[in-house]
Amino acid sequence: MTGRERHRLSGVAQIFPGENRLSDESLNRFVTEKLADLEKRDLRRTLRATGRAHGASVRRGQHELVSFACNDYLNLSQHPEVIAASCAATRALGAGAGASRYVTGNHALYAPLEQSLASLKGTEDAIVFGSGYLANIGVIPALVGPQDLIVMDEHCHSCLFAGAKLAGSRIIEFAHNDAAAAEDLLARHRAQHRFSLVLTEGVFSMDGDRAPLAELLASARRHDAWLMSDDAHGLGVVGEGRGSGTVAGQPLDIPLQMGTLSKAVGTYGGYLCASRAVAELIRNRARSLIYTTGLPPGVIAAATKALEIIATDKALVARPLAAARHFAAIRGMPEPQSPIVPILLGTPTRALDASAALEERGFLVVAIRPPTVPEGTARLRCAFSSAHSQDDIEGLAGALSKVLASL
Ligand SMILES: Cc1ncc(COP(=O)(O)O)c(C=O)c1O
Known part of the structure; x- marks a missing residue:
């Protein structure tokens, strides 16, 4: 009896003695060797309950x-008003969204959250994703493809690289925060491609420094490229809470402003703030938005309340950076930017x-x-x-x- 016949007879795949052992062995050998190698190099990670x-x-x-x-x-995950908003939404609408936003998961709490994000970032529209990671792997391939060029900071977050790889575009990295190097790459390579995207973080997650967004935006415009900034670590803590796209009180007109609701906003989810037309295309083309379940109502309500606090409580928003600066001053380090x-x-x-x-x-x-x-x-x-x-x-x-x- 062939494997396929057995499967048909039983209705479920069965493993018979002696079968598939070879693949079990190679899998076990692969994972054991890989883990031992990580351990030897002090690179093995451990999850600890905290x-x-x-x-x-x-x-x-x-x-x-x-x-x-x-x-x-901003410790907003612990804020009584944020928790109360989350509890009220959960009681009213349930613990989960139940389906993709395109089926029944697009509960009424999404629209006010997207309006708050667009208003804080000064864009026409915003679109909320399940997470920041999902936003990056959805937005980038929806905008560029194999004929296109992505010029990105070498220190970009893993999910920006994941999005860029999914797009299948040509990827060229520039030295960290070196706007002149980005300009040079665009000058040399842009013309050979249909479209070009420039990717950076607004505040770098592991370095804490801020990107030269004004210079990158000017270069991108000169070469007909689109700047996309990931403001995961900027929203709520720099630019008077509006994020890294606000410099000296003035918003830069960055066409693609991505970020997350899981850091200063204290909840979960990701977003893209952009023009109405771009947001509409993303709504239609981003796979990680369409083919995934919507966020739970409690998460959305909590994020909306947290954004309200960020938009109004200037003293709170100033505290994290002041704390970092106090620490750096004690240690005689350069003044932190985040x-x-x-x-x-x-x-x-x-x-x-x-x-x-x-x-x-x-x-x-x-x-x-x-x-x-x-x-x-x-x-x-x-x-x-x-x-x-x-x-x-x-x-x-x-x-x-x-x-x-x-x-
Ligand atoms: C720069 C940056 N972008 C994106 C993400 C992903 O965001 P999320 O945690 O919402 O998936 C993170 C978080 O780890 C980040 O640091």
């Missing part, structure tokens, strides 16, 4: 730690050791290793939030000095 406690504190096992690892920069302050340590082992030593002293600061950051630049990433007190900040600075001296 619960939010109060303010900036988290609980890991028996220990309470002051966390400098969280992207909830609430993210990296401490470069070089090897994964040094970064892991420093992180473990800080944890022993009551601070959670994660070690960031390749491939998240380039080889030789493993680091501690300190993320400051509105929940950090002076004592927290000064405590971390003191503990870090001791830990670095002992490495």
